[in-house]
Amino acid sequence: MKTVKESEIRRQEILVAARELFIKKGYEQTSVNDILKIVDIAKGTFYYYFxxxxxxxxxxxxxxxxxxxxxxxxxxxxxxxxxxxxxxxxxxxxxxxxxxxxxxxxxxxxxxxxxxxxxxxxxxxxxxxxxxxxxxxxxxxxxxxxxxxxxxxxxxxxxxxxxxxxxxxxxxxxxxxxxxxxxxxxxxxxxxxxxxxxxxxxxxxxxxxx
Amino acid sequence: MKTVKESEIRRQEILVAARELFIKKGYEQTSVNDILKIVDIAKGTFYYYFxxxxxxxxxxxxxxxxxxxxxxxxxxxxxxxxxxxxxxxxxxxxxxxxxxxxxxxxxxxxxxxxxxxxxxxxxxxxxxxxxxxxxxxxxxxxxxxxxxxxxxxxxxxxxxxxxxxxxxxxxxxxxxxxxxxxxxxxxxxxxxxxxxxxxxxxxxxxxxxx
The missing domain is CATH 1.10.357.10 (Tetracycline Repressor, domain 2)
Known part of the structure; x- marks a missing residue:
């Protein structure tokens, strides 16, 4: 089981990656999949946070x-x-x-x-x-x-x-x-x-x- | 040819009818056709004004x-x-x-x-x-x-x-x-x-x- 701290770090990783993608590619052009690829997590993990x-x-x-x-x-x-x-x-x-x-x-x-x-x-x-x-x-x-x-x-x-x-x-x-x-x-x-x-x-x- | 005054009256008629429809039926549910029916004008006339x-x-x-x-x-x-x-x-x-x-x-x-x-x-x-x-x-x-x-x-x-x-x-x-x-x-x-x-x-x- 993940600790609270690990969970917060994972959440931050998603936010950092997404922010970078939104800036580089644009919000509309960024998909959840793009974010997954960078953070290297499964879709389910993403949807656990957001x-x-x-x-x-x-x-x-x-x-x-x-x-x-x-x-x-x-x-x-x-x-x-x-x-x-x-x-x-x-x-x-x-x-x-x-x-x-x-x-x-x-x-x-x-x-x-x-x-x-x-x-x-x-x-x-x-x-x-x-x-x-x-x-x-x-x-x-x-x-x-x-x-x-x-x-x-x-x-x-x-x-x-x-x-x-x-x-x-x-x-x-x-x-x-x-x-x-x-x-x-x-x-x-x-x-x-x-x-x-x-x-x-x-x-x-x-x-x-x- | 229409006078400026007639033109203004026609425009107001459209606005009055539309306002009534937006209130009664809702904005989304009102179509341009609904407005035309009440004011009794052709589609082209509507699009001349709006x-x-x-x-x-x-x-x-x-x-x-x-x-x-x-x-x-x-x-x-x-x-x-x-x-x-x-x-x-x-x-x-x-x-x-x-x-x-x-x-x-x-x-x-x-x-x-x-x-x-x-x-x-x-x-x-x-x-x-x-x-x-x-x-x-x-x-x-x-x-x-x-x-x-x-x-x-x-x-x-x-x-x-x-x-x-x-x-x-x-x-x-x-x-x-x-x-x-x-x-x-x-x-x-x-x-x-x-x-x-x-x-x-x-x-x-x-x-x-x-």
């Missing part, structure tokens, strides 16, 4: 959320960076770069794929709100933030950032971005109840990213 | 946005209501009740239908931001709102309200709603730069709606 190829994709999306969460956490523990900057950098670092994972990104944002996009959004919001709870509470105690509903302020900031900048829900023109980013940072200041202009330092940073 | 059944659905969604915009506008002209209350009531009135239009609501929110949901969201945001421009400017001039980016504040409020309360993106539990609404109104006050507690009057109203 009910379908699309369930594998769901699991990869959750891994992407977790990877983002870890990037965010590693920034949040760096006490050499001022608290507010750390929080903003953590939020930015969380956004999946999808380095080399274009295929998965396309899949998530595909017009037909509300389910996957919602899964990513909901899990990202849940995980990041958890992670940011502590630094936000710290900021309130230090008198940097003035908010009554820390969880909901964070939820709102994450949601707005995602919809506006990752999902491009407004279809803004490229030339509008500097102003939209400025307005977004202004609104984040309001939602956190910071002094005005506290986030000005990020204007330049965002400016360089675009 | 490329497909799904294009008819798109047009219905735009009509729904427009209907919401009109409800909002009719509230905004009522000067007997204080400005801030008028704005909030207009935003609430805009939300499609989808009275008797469950089928279309289901269609919009269907897991596979990102395209339609995005179309609704984008058009609603565009139209409502337009409508709210004037009262928001008025509020700034009267010193009720203190904001530097009125358009973007409105965009943020509409987007948050839609994602949180119409789309249920967080999957909140029923018992969490009172607190979530309180937090939302608190954040709306921040985004508009009003005095604290200005929106408390809406707590009761929302409380009754849930």
């Amino acid at each position: 009910a379908s190829k699309s369930e594998v994709l769901d699991a990869i999306v959750l891994d992407i959320v977790e990877e983002g969460a870890r990037r965010a956490e590693s920034i949040l523990i760096d006490k050499s960076i001022p608290l507010l900057n750390r929080i903003m950098m953590a939020i930015m670092a969380q956004v999946p770069e999808f380095e080399g994972t274009d295929e998965i990104k396309v899949e998530i944002h595909k017009v037909e794929n509300t389910k996957l996009e919602r899964l990513y959004l909901r899990e990202m919001l849940k995980r990041m709100t958890q992670i940011l709870q502590k630094p936000i509470t710290e900021g309130i105690e230090l008198g940097i933030f003035h908010i009554e509903y820390p969880t909901e302020s964070i939820e709102s900031i994450l949601l707005l950032g995602h919809m506006m900048f990752d999902c491009d829900v407004f279809h803004w023109k490229v030339e509008d971005y500097p102003m939209k980013i400025k307005a977004f940072l202004f609104n984040v200041e309001k939602l956190l109840g910071t002094k005005e202009g506290e986030l000005d330092v990020f204007l330049k940073m965002f400016g360089q990213m675009k | 490329a497909s059944k799904s294009e008819v659905l798109d047009a219905i969604v735009l009509d729904i946005v427009e209907e919401g915009a009109r409800r909002a506008e009719s509230i905004l002209i009522d000067k007997s209501i204080p400005l801030l209350n008028r704005i909030m009531m207009a935003i609430m009135a805009q939300v499609p009740e989808f009275e008797g239009t469950d089928e279309i609501k289901v269609e919009i929110h269907k897991v596979e239908n990102t395209k339609l949901e995005r179309l609704y969201l984008r058009e609603m945001l565009k139209r409502m931001t337009q409508i709210l421009q004037k009262p928001i400017t008025e509020g700034i001039e009267l010193g009720i709102f203190h904001i530097e980016y009125p358009t973007e504040s409105i965009e943020s409020i509409l987007l948050l309200g839609h994602m949180m309360f119409d789309c249920d993106v967080f999957h909140w539990k029923v018992e969490d709603y009172p607190m979530k609404i309180k937090a939302f109104l608190f954040n709306v006050e921040k985004l508009l730069g009003t005095k604290e507690g200005e929106l408390d009057v809406f707590l009761k109203m929302f409380g009754q709606m849930k």
